[in-house]
Amino acid sequence: GFGYSTATVDTMEAQLALILSGRYVGYLPENYAELYMQQNLLKPITPSEFGFQAPFSLVFKRGRARELPIKKLRELAKEHAQKSYRNA
Structure with missing residues (x-):
């Protein structure tokens, strides 16, 4: 994994906001991220390695x-x- 974290969130909405800022990476359920992926605002990063x-x-x-x-x-x-x- 990654060595340290500079942010912590308690909700998917907050996680999404951080990821969309372009300064963070994180996990989101596919069905939650799907619309943003269709709009090319999000993309999966090697799901075979980091997905679960x-x-x-x-x-x-x-x-x-x-x-x-x-x-x-x-x-x-x-x-x-x-x-x-x-x-x-």
Whole structure:
């Protein structure tokens, strides 16, 4: 990795602001950075070397799996995960 850091942030928005300033590099989720990459404001730096996969979990109370909002969120998360896996 890098030896030291001159800035620390707690949110993706703050991370994005630092990166867009042109004075910092950092990690952002691909789906969050996608629009900025399409506008050529951001570009990935050797994702094969510096990229990583972060696990995602969906947690809900037992017995609520059939509720419509939870079903829909599970479906969307599954579709997104499958799409991301195919594009990896």
